[in-house]
Structures are given as C-alpha cells and as structure tokens.
Amino acid sequence: MGDAAELIDPVMRELPQWLPAQRWFGGKDRPITAVRPVSTTVLLEGDPLLLHLVVEVQQDDRSAPYQLLIASRAHLPEHLGSNWIGAELGMPCYEATSDADVTGRLLDLIAENTRIGSLTFAREPGAQVRGGLRGRPITSEQSNTSLVYGNQYILKLFRKLSPGENPDVRLHRALQEQGSEHVAPLLGSITGELDGRPATVGMLQRFITDAVDGWAMATTSVRDLMADPELPPDLLGGDFAGESQRLGQAVATVHNELRRALGEQLADADELDRTVKAMHDRLDKVLAAVPQLREQAPALRAAFDRVRDTEGPVPMQFIHGDLHLGQVLRTVTGWLLLDFEGEPAAPVSERSVLRTPLRDVAGMLRSFDYAAHQMLIGQPEDPRLEERALEWARRNRAAFCDGYTKNAGDPVGDPRSQGFLLRALELDKAVYEVAYEHANRPEWLGVPLASIARISTGGE
Numbered sequence: 001m002g003d004a005a006e007l008i009d010p011v012m013r014e015l016p017q018w019l020p021a022q023r024w025f026g027g028k029d030r031p032i033t034a035v036r037p038v039s040t041t042v043l044l045e046g047d048p049l050l051l052h053l054v055v056e057v058q059q060d061d062r063s064a065p066y067q068l069l070i071a072s073r074a075h076l077p078e079h080l081g082s083n084w085i086g087a088e089l090g091m092p093c094y095e096a097t098s099d100a101d102v103t104g105r106l107l108d109l110i111a112e113n114t115r116i117g118s119l120t121f122a123r124e125p126g127a128q129v130r131g132g133l134r135g136r137p138i139t140s141e142q143s144n145t146s147l148v149y150g151n152q153y154i155l156k157l158f159r160k161l162s163p164g165e166n167p168d169v170r171l172h173r174a175l176q177e178q179g180s181e182h183v184a185p186l187l188g189s190i191t192g193e194l195d196g197r198p199a200t201v202g203m204l205q206r207f208i209t210d211a212v213d214g215w216a217m218a219t220t221s222v223r224d225l226m227a228d229p230e231l232p233p234d235l236l237g238g239d240f241a242g243e244s245q246r247l248g249q250a251v252a253t254v255h256n257e258l259r260r261a262l263g264e265q266l267a268d269a270d271e272l273d274r275t276v277k278a279m280h281d282r283l284d285k286v287l288a289a290v291p292q293l294r295e296q297a298p299a300l301r302a303a304f305d306r307v308r309d310t311e312g313p314v315p316m317q318f319i320h321g322d323l324h325l326g327q328v329l330r331t332v333t334g335w336l337l338l339d340f341e342g343e344p345a346a347p348v349s350e351r352s353v354l355r356t357p358l359r360d361v362a363g364m365l366r367s368f369d370y371a372a373h374q375m376l377i378g379q380p381e382d383p384r385l386e387e388r389a390l391e392w393a394r395r396n397r398a399a400f401c402d403g404y405t406k407n408a409g410d411p412v413g414d415p416r417s418q419g420f421l422l423r424a425l426e427l428d429k430a431v432y433e434v435a436y437e438h439a440n441r442p443e444w445l446g447v448p449l450a451s452i453a454r455i456s457t458g459g460e
C-alpha cells in the first residue's frame with residue numbers, strides 16, 4: 001500500500017519536468033529551480049491513495065504556491081496514462097483530476113460540510129449539495145481545473161494560489177446576495193491555509209446545461225458573414241448584434257449590483273495618475289519580452305497619457321477584471337458572467353482593488369475585435385474579408401455599448417462618453433494580450449498587434 005509521507009520527496013523531484021507541460025501552469029517562460037511541499041492532506045487512504053498537495057514552485061528569485069491532486073494506484077488504467085508523474089513505491093503516481101474514481105471525494109466532503117487537516121470543505125448557507133457523483137474535468141483549455149459532476153455541479157480547483165479569499169468566490173457571493181440573474185449559483189467552497197491565513201482553493205457552482213459560450217456564438221456569426229460577403233450584416237441569419245446588446249445590458253447590470261453590494265468611490269487625480277503609471281509599467285515589461293511592439297510604443301504612451309485629460313467623475317468599484325467572450329454563457333434565459341478572478345497573471349493584491357468598470361467594457365470590446373479577426377490568421381491577405389471583419393466588429397461593439405448604456409446607472413452612463421479613458425484601457429488590454437499570446441499562442445500574436453496599430457492611429 002502506498003504511504004503518503006514516502007511519496008512526497010520523489011514527487012517533488014519529478015514536478016520540475018512535469019509542471020511546465022500543464023496548460024494551467026503560469027510560469028512556462030522560466031526554468032523551475034525547486035519544488036517544495038507546503039502542505040499535504042490525505043483525502044483517501046489505501047488504493048487508490050489520494051493526496052491534496054500545495055507546493056511552492058521556485059523560479060529564479062520568485063516563487064508561487066500551486067495546488068495539486070496526486071493519486072497513486074497499484075494498477076493505473078490506460079486512460080490515466082497521460083497523467084503519469086512517476087512510479088513511486090512501486091505504484092504509479094499520477095495527477096488525479098482526470099480520475100473520476102477519486103474526484104467524487106471532493107464533492108462528498110463539501111456535501112458533508114467538513115474539515116480534514118487544514119482544508120475546510122463548506123456548503124454555502126442554505127445550499128443543497130448531494131454527494132455520490134463522479135467528477136470529470138472539462139476539456140476546454142483554462143487557467144484552472146474544473147470538474148463537472150453529473151451535469152449538476154462544477155468545482156473549480158484554483159491552480160495558482162494566494163492567501164485570502166479568492167475574488168471569484170467573493171464577487172460571486174456578493175452578486176448572489178444581490179439576487180443577480182447573471183451568475184451561476186454559488187454552492188460551496190474549499191479553503192486551505194497559506195502563510196497562516198485562509199486561502200480559497202476551490203469553488204463549487206451549479207453547472208448550467210444547454211448553455212453556449214459567447215466566443216462560440218460570436219465566431220459562428222463571423223463565419224456566416226465571411227461565407228456570404230455580399231449580404232448586409234443585418235440581413236444575415238447569424239447576426240449577433242441583438243445578443244451583443246443584451247450582453248451589454250447584462251454587464252452593466254452586474255456592475256450596478258457589484259456597486260450596490262461592495263461600494264464605489266470616485267477617482268481623484270492621483271488615482272488617474274496611478275492608472276496611467278500602471279499602463280506605462282505594463283508596456284515596459286511587455287516591450288522587454290516582445291520587440292515587435294516597439295514601433296507602436298510612442299503612440300501607446302501618448303494614448304495612456306491622455307487619460308489625465310478625462311473630464312467628469314470616474315467611478316471606481318469591484319469589476320470582473322478579465323472580461324471576454326469566453327467568460328460569458330448564453331443560457332435559455334439570458335447571459336451569465338463567469339470567472340471573476342481577474343487577469344490570471346496579475347497578483348491578487350492588484351486584482352482586489354477598486355477599478356473603473358470601463359475596464360470590463362474595454363475587455364469585451366477587445367473580444368469583439370478578436371472574434372472578427374481570428375478567422376483571418378494564417379490566411380492570404382484579402383482586403384474584402386478584412387473590411388468584413390471590421391464591419392462585424394464595429395456593429396457588435398456599438399450594439400454592446402448601446403446595451404451597456406441602457407442599463408448603466410449614474411454616473412457611468414455611456415462608456416463612449418469617456419473616449420480617452422476607454423481607448424487607453426483598450427490599448428492597455430491589447431498590450432496584456434500581446435504578452436499573453438507571446439507566451440501561450442504565438443500564432444495569434446498578430447491579432448492584438450494589428451489592433452494596436454489600428455487603434456493607436458485613430459481607427460477602431
């Protein structure tokens with residue numbers, strides 16, 4: 001039988017080679033110099049043995065904690081072979097999130113409202129959670145790992161951890177208390193400990209069936225438009241503008257609810273200065289990694305500096321922080337927003353401050369631009385299709401802003417009325433995307449680079 005204590009050291013030795021191959025591992029750009037155990041909790045004893053591990057991953061002078069589920073079995077079924085980490089104690093040792101024979105344990109523990117070692121498994125007050133279901137990971141690529149239980153529940157295991165309550169749980173809870181119709185019900189959470197403080201490691205929500213994500217819907221609409229280049233967009237069967245408008249309304253409503261739940265304050269000149277400085281700092285970092293951006297740097301800096309000319313009050317509040325079409329689901333009743341964790345690469349301290357809601361608007365506007373242009377990647381240049389892409393983006397961006405304006409409370413109003421700020425936020429997001437694509441999908445780098453060239457020369 002495997003013994004947890006004897007497994008730890010050999011697993012630590014394997015992880016520096018294994019971690020960089022995982023989609024959710026955020027430090028692929030630097031070599032791992034050491035992996036140390038922070039906490040080990042035995043969730044199942046015997047065969048299979050199931051361990052919850054928090055490890056500290058050291059890279060140069062930086063380190064970050066990550067969450068892992070590790071299991072060991074006498075005989076590893078073939079379908080788990082790709083999760084292989086090593087063979088310790090004569091038993092195969094593997095990453096366990098794909099093993100439906102063991103993942104049910106996490107849901108059972110939440111349903112039981114219990115504590116094991118430093119891990120607290122809790123149902124939200126009043127929530128009904130039924131155990132006894134097997135959990136399978138969703139297949140879409142993502143920053144964390146989510147397990148779906150019998151099409152009823154979805155449990156997100158946060159991979160990179162931070163001390164404190166994760167903003168995803170905090171904002172979902174606040175929105176639920178407001179009776180929001182635009183988030184999936186929060187049902188439970190798992191909390192561990194980091195640096196002597198509670199730290200969220202998991203979040204359980206109702207799984208929404210029959211939903212389609214915004215990216216899939218938008219790109220289908222773009223494909224329809226490209227397939228019939230002569231037809232005006234409003235006559236197209238797959239026109240997305242009505243959905244874009246409803247999505248704008250949903251985002252504005254969520255912003256209103258977050259303001260009501262968690263408050264707001266108006267930005268003063270110092271705050272705007274800090275925003276501008278953060279934009280320049282991000283650009284400096286990205287320029288160091290992606291030289292292709294150099295030509296655009298002066299125009300970007302000029303656009304950032306114009307934020308100081310913003311007229312009128314700029315309200316600051318809790319926001320989504322990384323809003324794009326892949327973070328919204330169209331259900332039979334309307335739009336839901338997912339994943340309030342903010343940009344995965346940013347420290348939680350940065351993601352947990354009040355920010356202008358226009359940042360989310362800018363994120364979604366960028367996403368319309370992505371949806372329109374992603375089909376042209378790797379294709380020979382075709383000015384007619386390029387014009388079609390611009391036309392689609394223009395139409396849907398306008399519809400989204402119209403919808404947002406319709407539901408936005410005072411003093412936010414029409415996002416387009418804060419033109420300098422909105423443009424700078426879009427460019428700042430595009431700079432982030434340049435870094436993201438450079439690190440994750442180099443073949444897509446041209447999408448944000450082309451947008452920056454377009455926006456900073458006065459286009460959309």
Ligand SMILES: Nc1ncnc2c1ncn2[C@@H]1O[C@H](COP(=O)(O)OP(=O)(O)O)[C@@H](O)[C@H]1O
Nearest residue numbers: 142143144145154184205206207208326338339
């Ligand atoms: N409550 C839910 N119901 C149905 N699908 C969901 C739900 N929550 C998330 N998903 C699906 O899981 C994917 C990843 O979720 P997300 O919270 O964005 O994870 P990550 O933080 O890893 O990016 C989403 O794109 C969506 O397809």
Ligand SMILES: O=P(O)(O)O[C@H]1O[C@H](CO)[C@@H](O[C@H]2O[C@H](CO)[C@@H](O)[C@H](O)[C@H]2O)[C@H](O)[C@H]1O
Nearest residue numbers: 142143322324325326343344366367370433436
């Ligand atoms: O969903 P995540 O929290 O993991 O967000 C990261 O990955 C996104 C891509 O999956 C990335 O989004 C960028 O690409 C999208 C199309 O795939 C596009 O709709 C977005 O507008 C664009 O930013 C996101 O930036 C990143 O944080």
